[in-house]
Amino acid sequence: MRITQFHIPTLKETPSDASVISHKLMLKAGMIRQIASGLYTLMPLGLRVVQKISNIIRDEINKIGGSEVLFPIVQNNDVWVRSGREKGYCGPETLRMKDRNGVDMLFSPTAEESAQLIFEMDIKSYKQIPVAFYQINTKFRDEIRPRFGLMRCREFIMMDCYSFDVNEDLARKTYDNYFCAYLEMFKKMGLVAVPMRAASGEIGGDLSHEFHVIAETGESGIFYDKKLDEMRQNIGNFNIDDLKNVYAKTDDEHSSENCPIAKENLVEKRGIEVGHIFYYGDKYSKQMDIKIQGQDGKLFHPVGGCYGIGVTRIMAAAIEANSDEKGIIWHKSIAPFEVILLNLSPKDENCVKKCDEIYEKLKLQGIDILYDDSDNSAGFKFNNADLIGIPTQIILGSKSLEQGEVEIKERKTGDVKKVRIENINDVIRV
Amino acid sequence: MRITQFHIPTLKETPSDASVISHKLMLKAGMIRQIASGLYTLMPLGLRVVQKISNIIRDEINKIGGSEVLFPIVQNNDVWVRSGREKGYCGPETLRMKDRNGVDMLFSPTAEESAQLIFEMDIKSYKQIPVAFYQINTKFRDEIRPRFGLMRCREFIMMDCYSFDVNEDLARKTYDNYFCAYLEMFKKMGLVAVPMRAASGEIGGDLSHEFHVIAETGESGIFYDKKLDEMRQNIGNFNIDDLKNVYAKTDDEHSSENCPIAKENLVEKRGIEVGHIFYYGDKYSKQMDIKIQGQDGKLFHPVGGCYGIGVTRIMAAAIEANSDEKGIIWHKSIAPFEVILLNLSPKDENCVKKCDEIYEKLKLQGIDILYDDSDNSAGFKFNNADLIGIPTQIILGSKSLEQGEVEIKERKTGDVKKVRIENINDVIRV
Incomplete structure (x- = not known):
């Protein structure tokens, strides 16, 4: 969504x-x-x-x-x-x-x-x-x-x-x-x-x-x-x-x-x-x-x-x-969505394109995903995502896109790991 | 079910x-x-x-x-x-x-x-x-x-x-x-x-x-x-x-x-x-x-x-x-179940076993299936299945089991075809 x-x-x-x-x-x-x-x-x-x-x-x-x-x-x-x-x-x-x-x-x-x-x-x-x-x-x-x-x-x-x-x-x-x-x-x-x-x-x-x-x-x-x-x-x-x-x-x-x-x-x-x-x-x-x-x-x-x-x-x-x-902090089984995707650079066309792509792909795989495609600031998106408590955050901005990576953050522990964009599935599909 | x-x-x-x-x-x-x-x-x-x-x-x-x-x-x-x-x-x-x-x-x-x-x-x-x-x-x-x-x-x-x-x-x-x-x-x-x-x-x-x-x-x-x-x-x-x-x-x-x-x-x-x-x-x-x-x-x-x-x-x-x-006569999209499996010989152990197997297999494939595993007579099961109107009936009894076949009946048209048990999927999964 x-x-x-x-x-x-x-x-x-x-x-x-x-x-x-x-x-x-x-x-x-x-x-x-x-x-x-x-x-x-x-x-x-x-x-x-x-x-x-x-x-x-x-x-x-x-x-x-x-x-x-x-x-x-x-x-x-x-x-x-x-x-x-x-x-x-x-x-x-x-x-x-x-x-x-x-x-x-x-x-x-x-x-x-x-x-x-x-x-x-x-x-x-x-x-x-x-x-x-x-x-x-x-x-x-x-x-x-x-x-x-x-x-x-x-x-x-x-x-x-x-x-x-x-x-x-x-x-x-x-x-x-x-x-x-x-x-x-x-x-x-x-x-x-x-x-x-x-x-x-x-x-x-x-x-x-x-x-x-x-x-x-x-x-x-x-x-x-x-x-x-x-x-x-x-x-x-x-x-x-x-x-x-x-x-x-x-x-x-x-x-x-x-x-x-x-x-x-x-x-x-x-x-x-x-x-x-x-x-x-x-x-x-x-x-x-x-x-x-x-x-x-x-x-x-x-x-x-x-x-x-x-x-x-x-x-x-x-x-x-x-x-x-x-x-x-939702448990995965009752969270409103299992995963939230944050686009930190909504004004960067490439970043929008890549986020759209990740979103469509994960959705197609049956992953219950919320996509923050709004124009809000990165800070707002971070706070919002933590507030609504979806278990896993996938974070992508212009800088990390240059590296070909996303950050994946667990809401509960706050642990962040960097993952190659093409390997998102290894981490997300449990 | x-x-x-x-x-x-x-x-x-x-x-x-x-x-x-x-x-x-x-x-x-x-x-x-x-x-x-x-x-x-x-x-x-x-x-x-x-x-x-x-x-x-x-x-x-x-x-x-x-x-x-x-x-x-x-x-x-x-x-x-x-x-x-x-x-x-x-x-x-x-x-x-x-x-x-x-x-x-x-x-x-x-x-x-x-x-x-x-x-x-x-x-x-x-x-x-x-x-x-x-x-x-x-x-x-x-x-x-x-x-x-x-x-x-x-x-x-x-x-x-x-x-x-x-x-x-x-x-x-x-x-x-x-x-x-x-x-x-x-x-x-x-x-x-x-x-x-x-x-x-x-x-x-x-x-x-x-x-x-x-x-x-x-x-x-x-x-x-x-x-x-x-x-x-x-x-x-x-x-x-x-x-x-x-x-x-x-x-x-x-x-x-x-x-x-x-x-x-x-x-x-x-x-x-x-x-x-x-x-x-x-x-x-x-x-x-x-x-x-x-x-x-x-x-x-x-x-x-x-x-x-x-x-x-x-x-x-x-x-x-x-x-x-x-x-x-339900349309598939709003039928209570898409498929009903009728065991016509509930006293025949082999037939029960085969029906159980078909049921478990189709269920596992995500097919929305109702299984008439009751002791009722064949006549009762036929009438009941027609009454509740599930679009596709899979029918198996001792005799057809000997032939290795089920009958597949479309509720709407009444058309029946015989299908090898191992080929049920070719017919059911549309």
């Missing part, structure tokens, strides 16, 4: 109305713009990150048999009455409305009910399951005091998934699959995520884990057994029950007196909650009286769980976890 | 509550499910079509310089007061709500106002434009009598785009670019689309075109000069003004007495409106008093237009345009 055709409204000054790093940097890098209290437009750069995060989530959920759907955003209140959650779950954060026929509707805060309805329509026999429906869609939470940018806004994007199994054993295995898939996706996104046992609250059930991304600026303190760090890196080699039960607690629940982990084995960090999974058994199928036929010919209530991830929240958490004084 | 891991709840019987073909076939093929009046879940197969259509739109809009964003779905009513449209545009079809602070909000029916707000924040000078923001997002229209499935539902997906230019000449050129991009995308989707001059209504401005997809079951009669058919196929070779002004009218506006086209040159068809573009000049920037600095140093109101396409409506229109008594 040419930067002159792609709207990235970066700011010189750090916005004074933002207090957390991700909010400041997303505004400064032109990734988001607020258009009403707690309501943000995802600008082109921000949307690309959201799309990359979404695709990593899709890949992992598809692998374990999830089917992607899109539930309606507007729900009928009746179905919440049917599930018995109309009073409990739908608090003042729920945005309610009446349609023109006077029917009570609401802006979907979650979709357990919708998933049960879909299940009820088409699934009649144990032979048709396991099945799981997931969506990546917009949610609304009417925060009384929206703040911290995308960390506590009102409208945001979530992945929410609902699984159905024949019996508790199988459903708990499905839960384990999601548990592992979550660790896998965070790893792919270059994030350190800590799973921890959690209360199930209004969702229900007796088994639940939260996933927190480690970041110095995290909203809560977290304490965990240091063996978790090793386990997380080698998910397949460990017993899933060990992984699920390793000591990990937020500061609300951790107490240094009663902690079973020796001090030297305890890691203390700060974290941001980005995911939450639940096993809720037959809570919804029972309450909504949804049954299918079992192997023995008898009707039974299917069991299952639900699995949520905050997509826009992950974007914010990734910035909280990885930035420096110059700006954002 | 293996069909056993991908939820396609096809129906044996045609649903009796559906009156139009697209509604019937989308229900029967398991693409959509209604969960409240006019509110549909896009099931896995339906969502894939929506994603393919969306990507074709993205490609064409990106090419002409559009920047993809995501505006909030919930809007503050204040901004509609500012644009002067709060009374005019937001009729009873608009879903309104109050947030918990009592602020009047609404479910975005369109985003001219949001686009103007984003523009106002970051664009200060003529040097920063042209610019255009587009999104693919959910819209709500509170139809008093939802019907015809996705053709007249309440929640749907649209692409809406908003362009900004320095002066009327350039803005009208931008309009022309969108006009051509629309023709190009419909062509890519395998649809015959007729552009016709239209009234601007509440959007405003003096120039507007609707795009209708030709289908026997179309909602309105359309009449057009037959030279349009040739022009549409060779967009680049024709004067854009000829294209824009060629005779084309809906039956509301056409009159056989006053028609300037000779009877033998007049084509009469039925059509479904799927897109609408507008040039509205400075209507919004003036009303909202948004100005930027011109080349002469003076402030001025930027001018522009907006461009809408119904993404879910295109899916329905494509089915109305292309189906037969067996089911849907």
Whole structure:
């Protein structure tokens, strides 16, 4: 993409109305713009990150048999009455409305009910399951005091998934699959995520884990057994029950007196909650009286769980976890672009020609490249590239063109190496 | 994708509550499910079509310089007061709500106002434009009598785009670019689309075109000069003004007495409106008093237009345009999958092994393939494959395996050819 055709409204000054790093940097890098209290437009750069995060989530959920759907955003209140959650779950954060026929509707805060309805329509026999429906869609939470940018806004994007199994054993295995898939996706996104046992609250059930991304600026303190760090890196080699039960607690629940982990084995960090999974058994199928036929010919209530991830929240958490004084440092897998090409001499025809050539060639090879073909000064381009945090910078100006070389800079380390123009591919294609 | 891991709840019987073909076939093929009046879940197969259509739109809009964003779905009513449209545009079809602070909000029916707000924040000078923001997002229209499935539902997906230019000449050129991009995308989707001059209504401005997809079951009669058919196929070779002004009218506006086209040159068809573009000049920037600095140093109101396409409506229109008594006939570019592999002998180990092998090989080559690896009968698989309408079927059973051959059937024509298993690629990779 040419930067002159792609709207990235970066700011010189750090916005004074933002207090957390991700909010400041997303505004400064032109990734988001607020258009009403707690309501943000995802600008082109921000949307690309959201799309990359979404695709990593899709890949992992598809692998374990999830089917992607899109539930309606507007729900009928009746179905919440049917599930018995109309009073409990739908608090003042729920945005309610009446349609023109006077029917009570609401802006979907979650979709357990919708998933049960879909299940009820088409699934009649144990032979048709396991099945799981997931969506990546917009949610609304009417925060009384929206703040911290995308960390506590009102409208945001979530992945929410609902699984159905024949019996508790199988459903708990499905839960384990999601548990592992979550660790896998965070790893792919270059994030350190800590799973921890959690209360199930209004969702229900007796088994639940939260996933927190480690970041110095995290909203809560977290304490965990240091063996978790090793386990997380080698998910397949460990017993899933060990992984699920390793000591990990937020500061609300951790107490240094009663902690079973020796001090030297305890890691203390700060974290941001980005995911939450639940096993809720037959809570919804029972309450909504949804049954299918079992192997023995008898009707039974299917069991299952639900699995949520905050997509826009992950974007914010990734910035909280990885930035420096110059700006954002994206992991390659979720960066808005993998490579940025800077033309330092836009008035030198030869340099323009060579940059155009490099850009077209890399693009043709499927490299996800942003090309700063603007008339801005070299200094501006350097600062801008560091601010928006694309992992690899290819830098070419009149002088280096004379030498037949580009500079390739890694945003994270700041390391620069000179590379012959004809050898760019050896460095770029990893 | 293996069909056993991908939820396609096809129906044996045609649903009796559906009156139009697209509604019937989308229900029967398991693409959509209604969960409240006019509110549909896009099931896995339906969502894939929506994603393919969306990507074709993205490609064409990106090419002409559009920047993809995501505006909030919930809007503050204040901004509609500012644009002067709060009374005019937001009729009873608009879903309104109050947030918990009592602020009047609404479910975005369109985003001219949001686009103007984003523009106002970051664009200060003529040097920063042209610019255009587009999104693919959910819209709500509170139809008093939802019907015809996705053709007249309440929640749907649209692409809406908003362009900004320095002066009327350039803005009208931008309009022309969108006009051509629309023709190009419909062509890519395998649809015959007729552009016709239209009234601007509440959007405003003096120039507007609707795009209708030709289908026997179309909602309105359309009449057009037959030279349009040739022009549409060779967009680049024709004067854009000829294209824009060629005779084309809906039956509301056409009159056989006053028609300037000779009877033998007049084509009469039925059509479904799927897109609408507008040039509205400075209507919004003036009303909202948004100005930027011109080349002469003076402030001025930027001018522009907006461009809408119904993404879910295109899916329905494509089915109305292309189906037969067996089911849907997808064009390759928007088919949920390009190829379906049918294993007719799921109890024959050798056949399973060979099908697995073919599937893995084609998948690895990047072919978008659905694999019917279920235990269903051959008859069921044939009917199902014809119903869901994937363009190419690869058919393998024990008998043909003995001959070392598969059958390759084109869904559209029904043509079958026998191909050596090792030569599948010669036929599949087009």
